[in-house]
Amino acid sequence: MNAIEVRELRKEFKSYSSRAGLAGAFRDLFTRNYKILAAVDGISFEVKKGEMVGYIGENGAGKSTTIKMLTGILTPSAGEVVVNGMNPHKERERFVRTIGVVFGQRSQLWWDIAVQESFRLLKKVYNIPDEQYEPHIKEIIETLDLEPLLDKPVRKLSLGQRMRCELxxxxxxxxxxxxLDEPTIGLDVLVKLKIREFLKRINERFNTTILLTTHDLSDIEALCERVIMLDEGKIIYDGSLADLKGNWGKGKEIQFQFDEVVSKTSLVEKTEGLGFPIEWKQGDQENVWAAIVSQEEAVSQIISLIASHFKLSDMRINEVSTEEIIRNIYEEGVFYGK
Known part of the structure; x- marks a missing residue:
């Protein structure tokens, strides 16, 4: 049995618009203008037990709406959802005992009481026996380094500390x-690494299925072999991260650090006669530029040409990043019409 099965899932919302002026406001009292918006538009996918899947997309693509339907918070407008063999919004009480949810923007902990008291309350909510609770929570506390936080009220925790407690x-x-909906939002690198290692551990030990929604693609690369990409409520890619990189990530990024500030115009002028497309992207400094090329044979020609016209202080060659690949997919719409 799959952990998640989704068939032609759709969620619609009414969007109201106000008329201008006093007369318009008066008319709005009696009749409202509105249109139907599909936040999720007929998507279908399956997630096997034990899979770790990245669910990605731009803001407003429908990711959080999907998660809310999968967890039973929202009722679908159409389609079928089966999670852990149950209908999330019809078998609510039994269903919630089989899932864990972390929303980066919302807390499930009680704000004014100590963290350990929140844990004990949740133990009562889920009716967990002591012999099962004690060894399990002890391992979680040790792995996430929560011991110094247990006596503190949740409102006194930093964002990183609170997210570890939420997990x-x-x-x-x-x-x-x-x-997991944006579980590492706003966290520093060390906390992110700690959370990633913990998620890998529970997946390996308990075969926990994880659906991860995030804008931080380094989380996806570290944890997920499969990605589902959403745009305007539709799935535009569902497959392995390796295939995504292999099919659309061909090419190199050649990063140049110049001794002085160089304009994009001068770089384009010097390289436009090479006969292959080059995308120039400025780095985090004024004197750093990156040339992105799709042909491997172009690399040596660009390096030779740039080095002959400009003074360089540093240079490196990188594979095109996952973030760059996905940005190009959204900007160029490479999946549309396929």
Whole structure:
């Protein structure tokens, strides 16, 4: 049995618009202008037990709306959802015992009481026996380094500390399925690494299925072999991250650091006669530019030409990043019409 099965899922919302002026406001009292917007537009996919899947897309693509339907918070306008063998919004009480959810923007902990008291309350909510709760929460606390935080009220925790506690709270009942919606938003590198390692560990040990929604593609690369890409409520890619890179990430990024500030215009003028497309992208400094090319044989020619016309202080060659690949997919719409 799959952990998640979605068939032609659709969620529509009414969007109201106000008329201008006093007369318009008066008319709005009696009749409202509105249009139907499809936040999720007929998507279908399956997630196997034990999979770690990245669910990605731009703001407004429909990611969070999908997660809310999969967790039973929202009722679909049409389509079928089966999660852990149940209908999330019809079998709500039984269903919520089989999932864990972490929303980066919302808390499931009680704001004014100590973290450990929130854990104990959740233990009662899920009716977890002591012999099961004690060893499991102890391991979570040790792995996420929560011991110094247990006596603190949640409102006194930093964002990184709170997110670690949120993750622990979502896993108190050891659910077979975990939904993570922007779990590392605003966190520093060390906290992100700690959370990633913990997620890998629970996936390997308990075969926990994880659906991860995030804008931080380094999370996806570190955890997920499969990605589902959403745009305007539709799935535009569902497959392995390796295939995505292999099919649309061909080419190199050649980063040049110049001794002085160089304009994009001068770089284009010097390289336009080479006969192959080059995309120039400025780096984090005024004197750093990157040339992105699709042909491997172009690399040596560009390096030779640039070095002969400009003074360089540094240079490196990188594979085109996942972030760059996905940005190009959205900008160029390479999947549309396929």
């Amino acid at each position: 622990a709270a979502a896993l108190i009942h050891n659910p077979p399925l975990l939904f």
